[in-house]
Amino acid sequence: MLDAREGMHNQSYVHEARLRVRYAETDQMGVAYNANHLIWMEIGRVEYCRSIGIRYRDMEEGGVLLAVVEVHCRYRHPARYDDEIVVRTRVEALGSRSMQFGYELSLAATGKAIAEGYSKHVFCDRTFKPVRLPDQYRHLFQEANVSGQQHTPVG
Helix, strand or coil, X not given: CCCHHHCCCCCCCCEEEEEECCHHHECCCCEECCCHHHHHHHHHHHHHHHHCCCCHHHHHHCCCEEEEEEEEEEECXXXXXXXXXXXXXEEEEECCCXXXXXXXXXXXXXXXXXXXXXXXXXXXXXXXXXXXXXXXXXXXXXXXXXHCCCCCCEC
């Protein structure tokens, strides 16, 4: 899937998104339910793309879907209701037909890591056939990582 020869191993751009743990996202133990971390990673991914000039909606309307084929999350510390969470997102690898995002989730107040992970994606058409990432999008991903574009926190 991801070819190491096409990977981006010296990424310089990390985007920060911020959110608060909602009451509905907590479990019986009073901590954020584990599946919500994947949703928060998705928020980070979508906002990363938006910050470099790529709207998921535009890509999908243009016939390119970004299908999740693998996801991993390692939990380090619980988050609780009303905690502010920082989701740091970066591109770890970019191939012609696939890519991988990396995530670090932490408590805004203390910087304590709550989770880390990654998601792997394949670019595909509406029939789920793998396709090449169009140059217009490839250029934006590459430019963000070469230029070290500064992040803009999203509240």
